[in-house]
Amino acid sequence: MFTHVMIGTNDLAAxxxxxxxxxxxxxxxxGQEFRPGTIFYSHNGAAFGIGLPxxxxxxxxxxxxxxGFRARTRRQVDAWHAAGLVHGGSCAGEPGKRxxxxxxxxxAYLRDPTGNKICTICQMRRDEWDAA
Amino acid sequence: xxSHQMVGSNDxxxxxxxxxALFAALGGEPGVIDAKGRLVYAHNGGRFLVTLPINGEPATxxxxxxxxxxxASPEQADAWHAAGVASGGTTCEDPPGIRQATExxxxxxAYLRDPDGNKLCGLxxxxx
Numbered sequence: 610m611f612t613h614v615m616i617g618t619n620d621l622a623a624x625x626x627x628x629x630x631x632x633x634x635x636x637x638x639x640g641q642e643f644r645p646g647t648i649f650y651s652h653n654g655a656a657f658g659i660g661l662p663x664x665x666x667x668x669x670x671x672x673x674x675x676x677g678f679r680a681r682t683r684r685q686v687d688a689w690h691a692a693g694l695v696h697g698g699s700c701a702g703e704p705g706k707r708x709x710x711x712x713x714x715x716x717a718y719l720r721d722p723t724g725n726k727i728c729t730i731c732q733m734r735r736d737e738w739d740a741a
Numbered sequence: 742x743x744s745h746q747m748v749g750s751n752d753x754x755x756x757x758x759x760x761x762a763l764f765a766a767l768g769g770e771p772g773v774i775d776a777k778g779r780l781v782y783a784h785n786g787g788r789f790l791v792t793l794p795i796n797g798e799p800a801t802x803x804x805x806x807x808x809x810x811x812x813a814s815p816e817q818a819d820a821w822h823a824a825g826v827a828s829g830g831t832t833c834e835d836p837p838g839i840r841q842a843t844e845x846x847x848x849x850x851a852y853l854r855d856p857d858g859n860k861l862c863g864l865x866x867x868x869x
Contacts, residue, residue: 610787617805662805671803673749
């Protein structure tokens, strides 16, 4: 359904450091300059970009908005969250089971340095779910 | 890969009229309201949700933010854009059309803002 997702940043270097770390934890390659002021990441047919807003105004996050990334394992979700905390992000939800989300979801939430809310989610095996 | 995308709304009924029209243009189903009152669309393996903010503050769009949706053809991108404009959205950026992108790629792009200002892009890859 989605071709790409783009978010604004007020500090491209800080944004790149943050997303290199968190997306790297999910196996995404390092971001590349797409055009001046914009860094893009691509992985498994998905593309994610950060950029200085084209209107010259400050970047803001959307209230009510969340960008969800997929992880393969709980370990990746944990690593994603930990990487975000040490690269300028803040916790918006500790890693853990999310019984109200679809399936056997294990997820964690962060705010990026601009305040954008991001989530990473994986599906647990039944034995993992039962044991956790 | 993305698991899902969620945007904020200040009026779920208004959002449903808008996004139902967009997904209909893509051959998708109308949205379903879940137990938390969120509007949920499942289409081609992706999930898109629209929600009232859980902090009780008004929904706002992100400046610098865009969500890109896959279009099967230029004609579908045009229909998606027209459906959005007719259902409470507004056009933005250049009118729908061909763009020469980096690395020799040729794209057909259409841009909309939803009734709450969230920026959406309909993208069809012509070359690359």
